[in-house]
Amino acid sequence: MTRYLSLLRNRNFLRYWLAGALAHVGDFFNTLALVKLFSQDPDRLGFYTSLVVVGNMLPTLLLGPVAGVLADRLPRKLIMVTADLVRAALMFSMMFVHDPLALIGIDFAAAVAAAFFGPASSALLPRLVQREELATAGSLNIMTQRLAMLFGNGLGAVLLGLVGPAGVFAINTGLFLASGLLHATMRAPETAPAEAGSRPAASPLAKLVRDLREAAAVVRERPNLLHLLAGLCIANFGDSGSNVLLVTFFTVTLGVAAEQLGFVMALFGGAAVLGAFAIGAVGNRVHWRHLFSLGCCYVWFTATGAVVVRSLIPSSAFLLLLGLGSGAINVGLQVAIADLVPDNVRGRIFGSFGTISSLIMIVGTLLAGVLADRFGAAATMLGYALFYLAAGIYGYQKLRPEPAPAAQAASARAD
Template sequence: MRGHFQDLGLLRDRRFTLLLAARTISVLGSAFAPVALAFGVLDLPGADATTLSVVLTAESLPMVLFMLVGGVIADRFPRHLVMTAGEAANALAFFALGAMMLTGWTPLPALAAAAALSGVSMAVLFPALTGIIPEVVPADRLQTGNALLGLGANVSRVAGAVFGGGTVVLFGGGWALAVSGLMFAVAGGLIAALRLAPSERPAGPRHSVLADLRDGWREFSSRQWIWVVVAQFSVLVMALQAGHGVLGPLLAKESLGGPLVWSAFLTGEAVGTIAGVLVSLRLRPSRPILVGTLLCLPTAAPYLLLGLGAPVWAIVAASFALGVCFDVFGVLWQTTMQREVPAEALSRVSSYDALGSLMFGPLGLMLAGPVAALVGTREALLGCAALVVLSTLAALLSPGVRNLRAPAQDRDQAQAAEGVSG
């Protein structure tokens, strides 16, 4: 066991602890948002599932459309400054949403505009975060660094799911959204203090945006394991967005008891991601992408159980398993990307990754409400489960997914740690 935990000295590194604190607080703000926004919108006079779909689509669509530009920006400019700007924009968006809910002035175009600003900020933040980690974390500690960042984020998701639901019930969605905005502002301040030396920032000749995008596409498309898994996630995320964003909250409102029950679902998922960190600190598979892809299969279970009308405890248990699986997948995926993709193109490749993975997410949000009205909420959730399973089985047909191996030194570390723990 000591072999996997000896590099926890990262926690004594000032730059890493600043990044960890900022990421943890930012995710805590994000964790307040789903319950607050979903039930805040659904509680508006005359609102229904289609209204929620419009607002969530307004957030998701700009995130997809601006993701590639976000990757170019993050590869061109100091990533800590890019992330600071992204957190500031997110804070402004959620302050605006909270103010509208609190004042009762909630025209749908204004709600959609504030949600769209949040989507743009996420398009900037995600590629910069992926690229900044190797600038802060030594190469031989990347998996530990990703796992610790995941731990902070996952603890925040648990706290956010619990306190976000409680804040909505006790004070209303407006206050929960305002608290989210405050947390994004604090995270931006911490990132601003993360000053990287000039030599650690992306360098090289400046090209046009299109040339940068072409270079990033070559790096992305030349690796079969990347584009196949991204294609898988384009379908999987569509199902996830529909299930988590609209269908789950709608079913909770219709027949499961409202926001507290949905908060329990999200809490189960978040607790699972914390358990997943412990697994990801320990696990060093020789074929990380194969293992990560296989772990996507159990993530269909929550939607299957919701659709079948299973007891709440079983649904929450399945959401716990979903959290474990997605966390381990995320650590294996990020670590492999950071090792296999050149640092100067990492943010652009991650932006193609995010764009491809998220591109059908808005479609899932747009269709979720109308499909639920047409065939029923439970039946729509069963469809989400089927999409998750079929997309994962298709990805497993790829030799690149099945055969990519971890670096020899990583496998050696895993074998040494097994000897120590044994």
């Protein structure tokens, strides 16, 4: 607890964290309001919902590299504040729109703003806290996301009944405005953009290609970074199907009603909060390569256990265990990026990896549905879980200790 209190005394990080919490809650509010409006046409509810899901993934897939370049070329705080204000304006416009396709279009535009926000936010975090605080900061962010899932759905349902979709959109507008204000009042140290030197003027496309090549060169020059990103791609494929398959497994294979499933998933979210809290307390004492490798193996073991026992209470117990350790991989990633990547290319690394990750998630999710129909949710889930095990073994074999001072020196030279 002391580590968290010490971290929150950092006013810049406190503003960063509170703004993120408001935005996460607003995302869940928005989803509930859209589902409520779409449910007025039950015959097309599934179609509209699938468009929203794909629309939220596509901007990161298509714009990730560009967003990453901008995060390294422009003040990151400026990008974050602009994205908050754009999303606030879009939420406000939703109050006056009733056509489902128009609402989906506005939601897609909000996802575009979020695609630019993400790399800037991720790249800025290591500038707001000390190196030894990164594990705690990453764990706190994961706890916030899980709590937003709990309170965003619960409180959002209550508000939806009290003020209706338009009222929820109005509240969401206020949340994003508050987020923008908090980000605007941060004192965020920025890395100066790379000097052009004697380079001749280049077209925007040529500059984009050059910037992406610089990021690729950083990855090639750092074997640990290359192996970490490769391991994450393997784990992401396993994760792409797990979210859908676990729900299908509990509802179809175990016959769990929707109300009971909601309770189970709420327990999972609570366990994830506790797990992230524990990881944040001790994560700085564990090297990020162990957090990643052991975290992947742990997820494989608990996800496999939930499927193999095929009974509601034991499967739920394994799901709770899964939640406890689910944050280790992301915490390890945040610390690793700070150690391995120079600050002036950090946005490009996050942006490019976001694109690759989104592509993997889309392909993996679609494939999971096809395989589940053919082989069943349980067998398909066991197959997807194996990708976590493969990622853990890969990370254990390929990742090697790398002294933090060396990485810091490299970062200083690059800056």
